[in-house]
Amino acid sequence: MDSTTLIAIASIVTAGLTIALGSIGPALGEGRAVATALSSLAQQPDAATTITRTLFVGLAMIESIAIYCFVVSMILIFANPFWNHIIAHAAGK
Amino acid sequence: MHLSPDDIVFWQHGFLKLNATIAYTWGLMLVLAVGSKLVTRNLSTGLARSRWQNLLEIVVTAINGQIAEVGLRQPEKYLGFLGTLFLFVAMASLFTVVPGYEPPTGSLSTTAALAICVFVAVPLYGIEDRGVGGYLRAYLKPTFIMLPFNIISELSRTLALAVRLFGNMMSGTMILAILLTVTPFIFPIAMSALGLLTGMVQAYIFFILATVYIAAATRTRKTTTEVVAEPKPDAEAKHKSEGKVEPEPKPEAKFED
Numbered sequence: 279m280d281s282t283t284l285i286a287i288a289s290i291v292t293a294g295l296t297i298a299l300g301s302i303g304p305a306l307g308e309g310r311a312v313a314t315a316l317s318s319l320a321q322q323p324d325a326a327t328t329i330t331r332t333l334f335v336g337l338a339m340i341e342s343i344a345i346y347c348f349v350v351s352m353i354l355i356f357a358n359p360f361w362n363h364i365i366a367h368a369a370g371k
Numbered sequence: 372m373h374l375s376p377d378d379i380v381f382w383q384h385g386f387l388k389l390n391a392t393i394a395y396t397w398g399l400m401l402v403l404a405v406g407s408k409l410v411t412r413n414l415s416t417g418l419a420r421s422r423w424q425n426l427l428e429i430v431v432t433a434i435n436g437q438i439a440e441v442g443l444r445q446p447e448k449y450l451g452f453l454g455t456l457f458l459f460v461a462m463a464s465l466f467t468v469v470p471g472y473e474p475p476t477g478s479l480s481t482t483a484a485l486a487i488c489v490f491v492a493v494p495l496y497g498i499e500d501r502g503v504g505g506y507l508r509a510y511l512k513p514t515f516i517m518l519p520f521n522i523i524s525e526l527s528r529t530l531a532l533a534v535r536l537f538g539n540m541m542s543g544t545m546i547l548a549i550l551l552t553v554t555p556f557i558f559p560i561a562m563s564a565l566g567l568l569t570g571m572v573q574a575y576i577f578f579i580l581a582t583v584y585i586a587a588a589t590r591t592r593k594t595t596t597e598v599v600a601e602p603k604p605d606a607e608a609k610h611k612s613e614g615k616v617e618p619e620p621k622p623e624a625k626f627e628d
Contacts, residue, residue, distance in 0.1 A: 334576065335580070339531075341535075342535040345538030346538070348542060349534060349538050352541075
């Protein structure tokens with residue numbers, strides 16, 4: 279197996295694993311956050327605006343972890359420096 | 372693969388490139404500035420207002436209220452910077468309804484620039500409010516061992532701001548592009564609507580995070596009990612004014628007895 283194939287396999291597998299494993303944690307965290315927010319809304323409906331706003335800010339922070347994994351995955355597929363280098367090397371030959 | 376508007380180049384000369392990001396950013400700035408100028412030409416202070424003035428008043432009052440709710444004491448001082456952040460990111464996402472437009476926030480350059488603006492603004496507002504000594508002393512706040520962690524957290528949250536906005540905007544446009552090659556007409560439109568929603572939410576998140584960082588830098592944070600206690604005096608005042616009506620009939624009933 280030459281290095282081009284190896285780099286391609288590693289990039290594709292890693293990209294898939296990154297986004298697959300990277301979505302589990304944020305999804306679980308967001309589920310817990312929303313569940314807690316719903317129960318506090320049920321206990322104190324007066325504080326609805328504060329709770330909702332804090333919930334959205336918290337969800338965005340948790341979501342950004344999944345976004346990091348997504349960006350790494352996109353880089354591996356579409357802007358892979360190792361792939362570009364090996365292709366330029368092979369084309370130069 | 373088309374990752375960001377940076378790939379669309381309109382004009383190039385040596386290393387100077389006029390790409391779609393720059394063009395759309397300046398277009399947005401033009402629309403915001405010229406539109407506001409046109410709307411605020413004849414401001415009326417009475418009850419009769421033009422609808423555009425009404426719209427702008429709603430927006431400015433809402434942003435002012437949000438800044439005050441986070442805990443900054445004089446929201447007008449920060450309204451220019453924070454309001455512009457929100458309006459720019461929101462408009463950048465909203466104009467997706469125009470065909471052929473791509474949000475410039477889908478490019479890491481734009482979001483990094485906005486995040487660097489926040490990174491520079493936080494110490495500026497902190498030093499203006501607390502003085503250089505007071506602001507720098509805040510880095511030693513829980514204990515002086517936390518100094519490297521506080522510095523790292525400053526840098527990492529700037530990076531997080533940039534990458535969060537970039538990731539959300541880029542994924543929206545990329546999903547749309549992928550779906551257009553795969554499915555018929557309706558599904559990409561639904562995803563475009565979802566992209567609009569996430570654009571608005573991300574604009575609000577960027578704005579509220581910048582506000583929270585500035586609030587953390589300008590003064591010691593209000594404790595959560597203080598923040599929650601603020602609506603309660605209003606509620607108690609309401610109950611008191613309502614309750615005044617009730618006890619009065621009762622003494623009269625006793626006399627009648």
